[in-house]
Amino acid sequence: MNLDFSQIVPYIPFILEGIGTTLKFVSTSIVIGFILGTLLALCKVTKAPVLKPFADAYTSIFRGTPLILQLMIIYYAVPQLTGYDISAFISAVLAFGLNSAAYISEIIRGGIQAVDKGQTEAAEALGIPYRPMMANIILPQAFKNILPAMMNEFITLTKESALVSTIGYLDLMRRAQVVGSDLYRNFEPLLFAGLIYWVMVFILTQLGRVLERRLRQSD
Numbered sequence: 001m002n003l004d005f006s007q008i009v010p011y012i013p014f015i016l017e018g019i020g021t022t023l024k025f026v027s028t029s030i031v032i033g034f035i036l037g038t039l040l041a042l043c044k045v046t047k048a049p050v051l052k053p054f055a056d057a058y059t060s061i062f063r064g065t066p067l068i069l070q071l072m073i074i075y076y077a078v079p080q081l082t083g084y085d086i087s088a089f090i091s092a093v094l095a096f097g098l099n100s101a102a103y104i105s106e107i108i109r110g111g112i113q114a115v116d117k118g119q120t121e122a123a124e125a126l127g128i129p130y131r132p133m134m135a136n137i138i139l140p141q142a143f144k145n146i147l148p149a150m151m152n153e154f155i156t157l158t159k160e161s162a163l164v165s166t167i168g169y170l171d172l173m174r175r176a177q178v179v180g181s182d183l184y185r186n187f188e189p190l191l192f193a194g195l196i197y198w199v200m201v202f203i204l205t206q207l208g209r210v211l212e213r214r215l216r217q218s219d
Contacts, residue, residue: 008188011179015192018172019200025092025169026161030154032097037104042134044109055105062102068163071095075167088169092161100157107149111142144215151208155201162197172196 008015043055062070075091078084115138123133143150165174176193180186 003188004185005188005192007183007185008179008192011182011189012192015172015175015179015189015196018170018175018193019196021169022158022161022171023200025089025096025164025171026158028093029096029100030157032093033100033104033153033157036097036101038108038139040101040105041108041112044105045112059102059105062099063106067095067099067160068166070099071163071167088164088167091167092164092169096157096161096164100153103153104150107146107153108142110149111146112138114145115141147212147215148208151204151211154208155204158200158204159197 040055040058043051046052071091074095075086075088078086078091119137119141120133123137128137161171162173164171165177168174170178172193176189177186179189183189
């Protein structure tokens with residue numbers, strides 16, 4: 001086996017810079033996905049006749065098409081339709097944020113419906129309005145129930161972030177490809193990037209477990 005990791009040593013700082021760029025767009029996408037996903041979940045459990053079909057259609061489209069296709073459409077179609085260029089970062093944030101919102105909305109919907117209906121009926125009997133009832137009673141319990149599923153979604157988003165290398169965004173994956181092209185050796189830089197992804201996911205997994213333990217202790 002002809003492996004020589006010493007050749008990528010001078011490129012390690014360049015590859016490590018990809019951690020910051022990757023975390024920057026992943027964290028922004030998670031915030032967008034969480035906010036939009038929460039709103040979509042509320043639309044799905046509401047009794048309003050228009051909002052539920054809209055939220056269901058949104059989820060069906062974004063779950064039913066590949067993420068890389070959504071990324072390509074946003075990056076290439078927006079300039080064609082509007083005449084304005086869109087940066088790789090904005091394209092990545094929009095594609096991952098909108099896609100993640102579809103999955104998160106289903107997770108939160110399941111969490112809301114898992115809360116005992118008696119609590120909703122009791123709140124309505126006490127005359128508590130819908131908005132404070134959801135914000136102060138239902139959603140806090142739902143978020144506690146869905147925390148493992150939410151952490152899985154965040155981990156999946158972190159791993160799939162490598163797709164943005166296809167539009168030239170200088171994330172970890174793209175930087176490893178650049179080094180591989182420069183050295184005419186791809187295995188070593190790709191393996192190093194894979195190790196970094198594993199460490200990031202491992203840390204995220206441990207943080208999720210710590211958060212779960214603290215929430216269980218508060219029960």
